[in-house]
Amino acid sequence: MKKQTTFKMDRRDSVWFQENSAHVNAAYAKEVCDVAILPLGAIEQHGGHCPCGMDTYNAIGIAEKVGLATGAMVLACPMYGSHPYHHWGMPGTIPLTFETHIGLVMDIIRGAAVCGFNKFIIISAHGQVSSTIVAVHKLGIEGLFTISSTWYDFLRDNKTVLEDYMWHADEAETSVGLYLYPDMINMDLAEAGGGEGLIDGSWKVAPGEASLPGMLYHFEGTFALPEKDDLETGVIGDPTKATREKGEKLIEGVVGYYARLIEEIKSKYAVGINPLGFRNPTGYNTTADISYDKDHDAKGRLK
Ligand SMILES: [Zn+2]
Numbered sequence: 001m002k003k004q005t006t007f008k009m010d011r012r013d014s015v016w017f018q019e020n021s022a023h024v025n026a027a028y029a030k031e032v033c034d035v036a037i038l039p040l041g042a043i044e045q046h047g048g049h050c051p052c053g054m055d056t057y058n059a060i061g062i063a064e065k066v067g068l069a070t071g072a073m074v075l076a077c078p079m080y081g082s083h084p085y086h087h088w089g090m091p092g093t094i095p096l097t098f099e100t101h102i103g104l105v106m107d108i109i110r111g112a113a114v115c116g117f118n119k120f121i122i123i124s125a126h127g128q129v130s131s132t133i134v135a136v137h138k139l140g141i142e143g144l145f146t147i148s149s150t151w152y153d154f155l156r157d158n159k160t161v162l163e164d165y166m167w168h169a170d171e172a173e174t175s176v177g178l179y180l181y182p183d184m185i186n187m188d189l190a191e192a193g194g195g196e197g198l199i200d201g202s203w204k205v206a207p208g209e210a211s212l213p214g215m216l217y218h219f220e221g222t223f224a225l226p227e228k229d230d231l232e233t234g235v236i237g238d239p240t241k242a243t244r245e246k247g248e249k250l251i252e253g254v255v256g257y258y259a260r261l262i263e264e265i266k267s268k269y270a271v272g273i274n275p276l277g278f279r280n281p282t283g284y285n286t287t288a289d290i291s292y293d294k295d296h297d298a299k300g301r302l303k
Pocket of ligand 1: 046054055125126168169173
């Protein structure tokens, strides 16, 4: 790590918010780039071959690459996340309640907005849309422009890189781990696994799979029994098919999509512009009184 500096030549000391001084972060948001990325992961069992922090390490690794590629600032990543119902009770998984996680995400983004950031991209590496999507819409009411994403939204790899669709601690996630932090993955302990499911698997779109008519997002139901009873190995899929090369291809593609998204936001909304055009910190009860800022007309169109 480097020593702190004063803000010179439009340079930040680090892509990570927590490694810069407050002065540098505020000046960077005001003068260079006001896009902030919030990486989100989870502490969750990932079989015998991967660490419980896998999703958090994946989020950190992807977010750092996107921040370096685009100039977006990366906010410190909370280690813990929220979890669908069937993860609860699984040893090695430490879920936050939905309310805690929604509050956590909202507080971090509100705090970064105080420092001058106006555009927020959540990069989650764990299935937790049950809290992140709620947080996004609550933040929207407050006038905070936020996009919630899970890295595999940008994957849609229908077996061009992977042999199988992505699930959990499997070929996909293990490949990403082998690429980003190989020292923590023990392939000698990798073994295939999977659960039964309560309805036929063809109704569900796998994480990162391009969907077809009649396929439900895998968060839209209580599709399985609790993992503690349903899973033998803590794995869904076959991690023995994982390679570092697959991980590199997946991550390179995903980072490229994020970079395109952020470049579009930056080119459409210059530094200092809030795309929503208003701030409404008191929340829902005052939404009828929203008035737009100096950059937008009375109908919220960018001037
Ligand atoms: Zn995972």
